[in-house]
Amino acid sequence: MKKIFKFYSLLPxxxxxxxxxxxxxxxxxxxxxxxxxxxxxxxxxxxxxxxxGLVEGPDGSKETNxxxxxxxxxxxxxxxxxxxxxxxxxTVLKNVVEMEKQAAKTGNAVNSYAALGKFFKAYLFTKMxxxxxxxxxxDALQGLTNLTPAYDTQKNVxxxxxxxxxxxxxDLTALIAAKENILAGDIxxxxxxxxxxxxxxxxxxxxxxxxxxxxxxxxxxxxKKQFSDIVSNPGKYPVMESAADNMQYNYLPTISTNxxxxxxxxxxxxxxxxNTSATYIxxxxxxxxxxxxxTAEPSRYLVDNLKQSPTDFSSFVxxxxxxxxxxxxxxxxxxxxSFLNRKRYYSxxxxxxxxxxxxxxxxxxLAEGVYRGWAAGNAENYYIAGIKSxxxxxxxxxxxxxxxxxxxxxxxxxVTLPANYDTYNINVNWDTYYNQPEVxxxxxxxxxxxxxxxxxxxFRHSGLESYFTYRRTLIPKFTVGxxxxxxxxxxxxxxxxxxxxxxxxxxxxIAIQSQYGGNDDINGxxxxxx
Numbered sequence: 447m448k449k450i451f452k453f454y455s456l457l458p459x460x461x462x463x464x465x466x467x468x469x470x471x472x473x474x475x476x477x478x479x480x481x482x483x484x485x486x487x488x489x490x491x492x493x494x495x496x497x498x499g500l501v502e503g504p505d506g507s508k509e510t511n512x513x514x515x516x517x518x519x520x521x522x523x524x525x526x527x528x529x530x531x532x533x534x535x536x537t538v539l540k541n542v543v544e545m546e547k548q549a550a551k552t553g554n555a556v557n558s559y560a561a562l563g564k565f566f567k568a569y570l571f572t573k574m575x576x577x578x579x580x581x582x583x584x585d586a587l588q589g590l591t592n593l594t595p596a597y598d599t600q601k602n603v604x605x606x607x608x609x610x611x612x613x614x615x616x617d618l619t620a621l622i623a624a625k626e627n628i629l630a631g632d633i634x635x636x637x638x639x640x641x642x643x644x645x646x647x648x649x650x651x652x653x654x655x656x657x658x659x660x661x662x663x664x665x666x667x668x669x670k671k672q673f674s675d676i677v678s679n680p681g682k683y684p685v686m687e688s689a690a691d692n693m694q695y696n697y698l699p700t701i702s703t704n705x706x707x708x709x710x711x712x713x714x715x716x717x718x719x720x721n722t723s724a725t726y727i728x729x730x731x732x733x734x735x736x737x738x739x740x741t742a743e744p745s746r747y748l749v750d751n752l753k754q755s756p757t758d759f760s761s762f763v764x765x766x767x768x769x770x771x772x773x774x775x776x777x778x779x780x781x782x783x784s785f786l787n788r789k790r791y792y793s794x795x796x797x798x799x800x801x802x803x804x805x806x807x808x809x810x811x812l813a814e815g816v817y818r819g820w821a822a823g824n825a826e827n828y829y830i831a832g833i834k835s836x837x838x839x840x841x842x843x844x845x846x847x848x849x850x851x852x853x854x855x856x857x858x859x860x861v862t863l864p865a866n867y868d869t870y871n872i873n874v875n876w877d878t879y880y881n882q883p884e885v886x887x888x889x890x891x892x893x894x895x896x897x898x899x900x901x902x903x904x905f906r907h908s909g910l911e912s913y914f915t916y917r918r919t920l921i922p923k924f925t926v927g928x929x930x931x932x933x934x935x936x937x938x939x940x941x942x943x944x945x946x947x948x949x950x951x952x953x954x955x956i957a958i959q960s961q962y963g964g965n966d967d968i969n970g971x972x973x974x975x976x
Contacts, residue, residue: 487559488630490545495633499535499570501695502909503800505707505720512912513725513767513924514905515786518778522719525767526931529968532577532940535570536586542566543587558629558639561617565646568607568614572653575603576914577940579972580957582950594950597957600973604657605666611650615683618643634693640684645693647676647683648808655811656914657974658818670820677812677821686805689835694799706797713792721774721783726905727764729898729922733884736874738762739851740790740840741905746781746856756853757870768927768934781856789852789867798839801907806835810900817892826887829896830880836903848873897921918975937968938975 494500502508509515510525517523542563549559574581583603585595598606622639629637654673661669676683686692698704708716722742730738744761748754754761762784765774777783791797801807809832816825834844842849852867880886887895897915901922904912916924917938926934946954955964962970 487548492631504906513723518774519719527937529937529940564610564614568610674821693803694801697796699795705795708791722764724764731759742784770928788854806903
């Protein structure tokens with residue numbers, strides 16, 4: 447009996463060992479060695495660069511929010527500032543964290559993917575904060591270990607992001623010097639780390655400009671000194687030197703998912719369902735700016751019915767964003783407004799590159815910082831460089847010369863591929879344009895001039911940047927009315943997502959109470975705007 451008793455006492459241990467051994471043997475035999483069990487950093491990078499957040503193209507609500515291009519048919523949307531939810535880039539940010547983890551397996555703490563990861567975090571976190579205010583950052587991206595992250599104040603988001611950009615610049619300097627610039631999957635710069643370093647510092651200049659309202663009263667943000675440090679030390683902080691350094695997305699003519707948003711396939715459907723805004727067209731015609739001949743078409747009502755010259759600035763008319771949508775639809779049907787230039791935007795599948803962070807914008811941001819006294823320099827030189835870069839992008843001569851304007855003429859039987867164009871030779875003279883009192887830089891009106899030209903240069907580019915600039919400076923004047931809703935106001939922010947109210951309710955309530963008096967108010971004023 448003794449022996450039997452001892453035998454049974456060993457059974458549980460033997461069963462555990464046997465089951466564990468079987469489990470391990472089963473796992474070993476079911477692993478498919480021909481299938482990767484982790485996504486490489488290069489593939490994650492490619493997905494991040496082509497995904498939501500890093501690429502913002504035209505023809506969406508953000509273009510309407512900037513009062514560039516308006517809806518005149520409610521099936522496609524409206525022009526109201528009754529904002530709902532801001533952008534959610536946390537899924538993209540999770541991929542950034544995973545990219546960093548995979549890159550760290552090489553054994554190098556400082557590597558190209560980690561350096562770009564810091565930039566991506568600064569870029570995406572600040573974009574969300576610019577839309578909504580306080581957001582989870584420090585406690586975010588921790589997976590199941592923290593499903594209810596606390597919100598960082600907007601100030602802390604900015605502080606952390608500026609520090610990330612400084613660190614990214616330092617890492618990139620070291621990697622470039624050591625020639626350890628291994629970066630696969632890079633659709634923007636083909637692994638050129640110096641160009642990425644220029645993007646990092648150019649974006650940092652943008653971010654500092656966005657903080658202009660806190661430049662005088664917040665020593666921790668230290669906006670002026672950071673701006674001056676970058677401008678005065680280009681060796682340490684290289685920035686974009688020309689449009690060749692632009693961070694831009696190039697559309698592909700061979701892959702339908704990468705077509706330019708306006709293209710021959712949707713010309714018949716949407717070519718007249720939207721029209722340009724008076725905010726944009728009115729500024730161009732006021733300045734007698736030749737860019738209007740490239741980006742827009744004259745009102746066919748004025749040209750065909752009233753016999754105005756199609757190359758007369760007065761023939762270009764944008765719709766008032768505040769106009770009732772029914773009235774706008776009726777006027778658009780009568781061809782009283784200027785549509786997008788259909789030769790430029792609808793005749794190919796590649797359109798134009800979509801600039802996310804660009805040289806022209808940098809020039810205007812530098813001009814603004816110098817105008818504000820944040821750094822030594824010549825604001826007018828930066829201002830001129832920004833205008834000329836924008837003109838160059840449209841192939842408009844910035845000396846004395848001419849270019850061809852193409853205006854679509856309705857009546858073509860082929861509504862799928864617009865091909866019925868009239869051509870006009872447009873003569874331009876830079877001195878004549880620039881020496882207009884409204885254009886030629888003068889310090890008394892310098893800020894308005896800089897931001898007006900920046901607004902023109904960002905047409906169809908850089909997401910909400912022109913809306914953010916308007917919200918900060920009220921330049922250029924955005925129009926309101928029945929069509930814009932929200933009680934005749936331009937909304938100041940977007941709301942938090944509905945899931946925050948349920949899944950992270952306690953922290954959500956703390957955030958809206960501390961910022962907006964307990965109401966997730968689209969007209970609430972966030973920290974950077976006070």
